[in-house]
Amino acid sequence: MYLSGSWFDRILTALSDWGKDIYSSFYNAIVPDQRYLAYLQGLKITLLISFFAIVLGIIIGVLVAVFKVTATNYKMKWLSSVCNVYINVIRGTPLMVQLLIIYNLIFTSRNANEILIGSVCFGINSGAYVAEIIRAGIESIDKGQMEAGRSLGMNYIQTMIKIILPQAVRNILPALGNEFIVLIKETSVASVIAVTDLTKAAQYIGSRTWDILPPLIIAAICYLVIVMGLSKLLSIFERRLSKSDFN
Amino acid sequence: MILTKNLKKAFGDNVVLNGIDETINKGEKVVVIGPSGSGKSTFLRCLNLLEEPTDGEIWFEDKKITDKNANINQIRQKMGMVFQQFNLFPHLSVLENITLAPIQLGIMTKGEAKKKAMELLTRIGLTEKAGAYPNKLSGGQKQRIAIIRALAMNPDVMLFDEPTSALDPEMVGEVLDLMESLAEEGMTMVVVTHEMRFAKKVATRVLFMDEGKIVEQNTPDEFFDNPKHPRLQEFLSKIL
Numbered sequence: 001m002y003l004s005g006s007w008f009d010r011i012l013t014a015l016s017d018w019g020k021d022i023y024s025s026f027y028n029a030i031v032p033d034q035r036y037l038a039y040l041q042g043l044k045i046t047l048l049i050s051f052f053a054i055v056l057g058i059i060i061g062v063l064v065a066v067f068k069v070t071a072t073n074y075k076m077k078w079l080s081s082v083c084n085v086y087i088n089v090i091r092g093t094p095l096m097v098q099l100l101i102i103y104n105l106i107f108t109s110r111n112a113n114e115i116l117i118g119s120v121c122f123g124i125n126s127g128a129y130v131a132e133i134i135r136a137g138i139e140s141i142d143k144g145q146m147e148a149g150r151s152l153g154m155n156y157i158q159t160m161i162k163i164i165l166p167q168a169v170r171n172i173l174p175a176l177g178n179e180f181i182v183l184i185k186e187t188s189v190a191s192v193i194a195v196t197d198l199t200k201a202a203q204y205i206g207s208r209t210w211d212i213l214p215p216l217i218i219a220a221i222c223y224l225v226i227v228m229g230l231s232k233l234l235s236i237f238e239r240r241l242s243k244s245d246f247n
Numbered sequence: 248m249i250l251t252k253n254l255k256k257a258f259g260d261n262v263v264l265n266g267i268d269e270t271i272n273k274g275e276k277v278v279v280i281g282p283s284g285s286g287k288s289t290f291l292r293c294l295n296l297l298e299e300p301t302d303g304e305i306w307f308e309d310k311k312i313t314d315k316n317a318n319i320n321q322i323r324q325k326m327g328m329v330f331q332q333f334n335l336f337p338h339l340s341v342l343e344n345i346t347l348a349p350i351q352l353g354i355m356t357k358g359e360a361k362k363k364a365m366e367l368l369t370r371i372g373l374t375e376k377a378g379a380y381p382n383k384l385s386g387g388q389k390q391r392i393a394i395i396r397a398l399a400m401n402p403d404v405m406l407f408d409e410p411t412s413a414l415d416p417e418m419v420g421e422v423l424d425l426m427e428s429l430a431e432e433g434m435t436m437v438v439v440t441h442e443m444r445f446a447k448k449v450a451t452r453v454l455f456m457d458e459g460k461i462v463e464q465n466t467p468d469e470f471f472d473n474p475k476h477p478r479l480q481e482f483l484s485k486i487l
Contacts, residue, residue: 147297148334148393152348152400153324162347166338 029214035205039215042201043222049118049197050184056123057183061130066160068131069138073156083131090128096189098125103193114195118187126183133179137172138164170241177234181227188223198222248273248404248435249294254303256289256459263289265459266303271404276436278446278467281456282482287439290456291408294437295319295326308403324352327397331409333389335381335396341368342377345396354400367395371425387418391425398429405429407438443487447471455479 030036064083071080090098102121141164149159191200202219206212249271256264263286271277279287292298294305296312296319305313312322336344345367346360355363368374371391381389390410397405407426411419423445430436430449440446446453446467453470455463455478463476471487474480 142332142334144330144332144334145336148328148330148336149348150320151295151297151323151326151328151330152397153320153322154348154351155320158351162351163336163338167336 025209025211026214026218028209028211029205029218033208035208038201038205039198039218039222042196042198042219045115045118045196046184046187046190046198047226048115049122049187049190049195050180052115052119053122053126053183053187054180056119057126057130057179060123060127061134064127064131065134065138068135070156087128087131090125091132095125095186096192099189099193114193117193118190118195118197121193122183122187122190125186126179129179130176133175134168134172137168137175140171141167173234173238173241177231177238181230184226184230185223248275248308249437250304250306251294252304252306254290254293254305255301256286256293256298257301263459264293264300267459267461269454269461271435271437273403273435274433274451276430276449276451277438277454278450278452279437279439279454279456280441280443280446280482281454285456286459287456288408291406291437291439294406295323295328297328324348324354324400325403327394327400327402327405329390329394329397329405329407329410331412333381333386333393333413335384335389335393337381340378340380341373341384341392344381344392345399348396349399360399363399364395367398368392371395385418386414387421390414390418390422394422394425394429404435404437407436407440409439409441411440411442441486443471455482457482 030039064086067079068083070076071083099121102124103117106120138160145163145167146159149163150156154162187197188199190197191203196204198219202215203212205215209215249269251267251269254264254267254269255262265286267290279290281287289298293300294307296305300313303313304311307322307326310317310322312319335341336347339347342361342364345364346355346357349355349360349363350357365374365377368377373388373392376384376388376392381392384392394405394410410426411422414422419442423442426436426438426445427449438445438450448467450467452464453467454461455470455474455476457478463470463474463479465473471483474483
């Protein structure tokens, strides 16, 4: 057959063999032993950790940012140093090290809920970045806006909520979206504290099938789909914000 | 109505106000002029504590507002302020710009605030702009709306910080006309400006500031026709 077949046939055969190989290795990575359930379980944990970490990150971030801006305006040195220590420590150390430290510091019990662990760790980490994004957004608003609000007799908090923050959101949103995307991808580090997220699930399956690439590629595709979906969502949100608003 | 005693303000080592004793009575229209850097804007901004004085006292309607316990937010409700850069809120419509503070502060209900705002808009002939956002307005319109935004709080005194300096020359007139009509109604006004014609026409008193002090003050006629201080003579000879 090899001798009689034309070069075209030979390429076709080689391609179809290759295709069958790929097919069977992906089949092995997904179907037997209901392995697809492991991906779904991992995906669920990744999404839950990301979601709660984002929520926690926003709460910490808004608080720290407002504390920092207020501290500068009212000359409360201690408050701004506390915020700065938090931000500098978090931004100046690797995420994985933070993860290990927080894990061993707080969650010494082996039975601790892995979603809780992951969310708290990533939330604390994300809070520092979110705080800086929000602070920059607040400070990008012209000083005259605060003065105008205050000169009408509104207090600092009223002016912040009614005048500064609504304008700052437009500057904050794109950077915040990027931070969330980074956060979702970084949750893959969670496997170092024995959280069975999407990445860890893929690794388990790879160790079962002795073929690590297909599960990893499947995991990568999952991340890609989530991130692209989120980007799309954010751009719709941004567009709506700029349409209904003042520009 | 407003009384300052030995008012001083320094930014670091830079002394901007160097002891100002001044009394502004109800119904007066005080125009403050002076070379740039003389401290006239800082003086005005100290009056409602947008700048915190380093030393001295300020009294407003028999309350010492430089006191630590003074409720500055309540005091500011009675002191309208108009800025050089208008400082309208760009994310709110013209109507919302005017009604935000009265509603937020619980002084008026939504309906009352809206009615008041429409009255004020009628006065300046801009009712059709009520729903527009500030970026759709000309400079003169913005500044006139900034003025009525302050008026919506029913202030006892209006502070103007170079209200026409950021305007195209042809828009200056409409803003000055509105200020003039306010003056005619008896509003107490403190105006920092470079508009000498406005000072001559509207002011009951003109102050000249130089290097953080009020060096001369007089009625507008005397002030412009018969300046005494050499620094004022020099200043007037340059600008008139």
